[in-house]
Amino acid sequence: QVQLQESGPGLVKPSGTLSLTCAVSGGSISSSNWWSWVRQPPGKGLEWIGEIYHSGSTNYNPSLKSRVTISVDKSKNQFSLKLSSVTAADTAVYYCARVGAEGNAFDIWGQGTMVTVSS
Amino acid sequence: EIVLTQSPATLSLSPGERATLSCRASQSVSSYLAWYQQKPGQAPRLLIYDASNRATGIPARFSGSGSGTDFTLTISSLEPEDFAVYYCQQRSNWRYTFGQGTKLEIK
Numbered sequence: 215q216v217q218l219q220e221s222g223p224g225l226v227k228p229s230g231t232l233s234l235t236c237a238v239s240g241g242s243i244s245s246s247n248w249w250s251w252v253r254q255p256p257g258k259g260l261e262w263i264g265e266i267y268h269s270g271s272t273n274y275n276p277s278l279k280s281r282v283t284i285s286v287d288k289s290k291n292q293f294s295l296k297l298s299s300v301t302a303a304d305t306a307v308y309y310c311a312r313v314g315a316e317g318n319a320f321d322i323w324g325q326g327t328m329v330t331v332s333s
Numbered sequence: 334e335i336v337l338t339q340s341p342a343t344l345s346l347s348p349g350e351r352a353t354l355s356c357r358a359s360q361s362v363s364s365y366l367a368w369y370q371q372k373p374g375q376a377p378r379l380l381i382y383d384a385s386n387r388a389t390g391i392p393a394r395f396s397g398s399g400s401g402t403d404f405t406l407t408i409s410s411l412e413p414e415d416f417a418v419y420y421c422q423q424r425s426n427w428r429y430t431f432g433q434g435t436k437l438e439i440k
Binding site for chain 2: 320
């Protein structure tokens with residue numbers, strides 16, 4: 215079955231750019247699914263960041279839109295997140311997730327990767 | 334932005350008891366409401382989608398109901414592994430939001 219795995223630096227300096235990749239295995243990123251990023255600050259709730267379709271179409275959380283770029287690499291079966299101008303408030307566990315066929319919920323999640331913003 | 338408000342914040346129950354968790358939306362989300370379970374150190378797990386449909390592999394003791402602005406997740410008889418944090422989530426206008434969570438703890 216489909217599995218997701220996040221990867222990227224665990225430490226990013228303030229004002230820098232956070233970059234993460236989500237590798238999709240057991241299935242194709244070109245399936246009829248959207249692919250999302252969700253984050254969770256330590257001890258807090260979940261926040262949706264944005265999503266992408268294999269065509270390259272994207273939707274972003276308006277509160278983060280000015281700093282977020284999500285892209286897809288079909289040749290590598292993966293999608294990526296870039297978040298610019300980071301501050302300590304961006305410290306969180308970052309999850310990649312698949313939007314299910316019905317289009318309204320996240321049915322498969324990666325294990326998550328902790329990213330700390332600190333000098 | 335549609336705000337989801339979950340209640341109670343914490344629910345203390347014993348194994349075998351029935352749990353009822355609530356999620357209220359600031360405006361109608363039709364039936365586009367999902368529920369997740371999250372245990373410490375783990376990713377969320379989808380339980381219910383479109384208000385009342387159990388996700389693959391989810392036990393029958395989990396059920397969802399509601400439409401519009403008021404939704405309920407019911408766990409008919411709590412098992413020890415059900416004690417966790419539960420989140421509701423909606424999708425509308427090409428964006429998603431989550432509730433703040435309900436912690437289900439052992440009494």
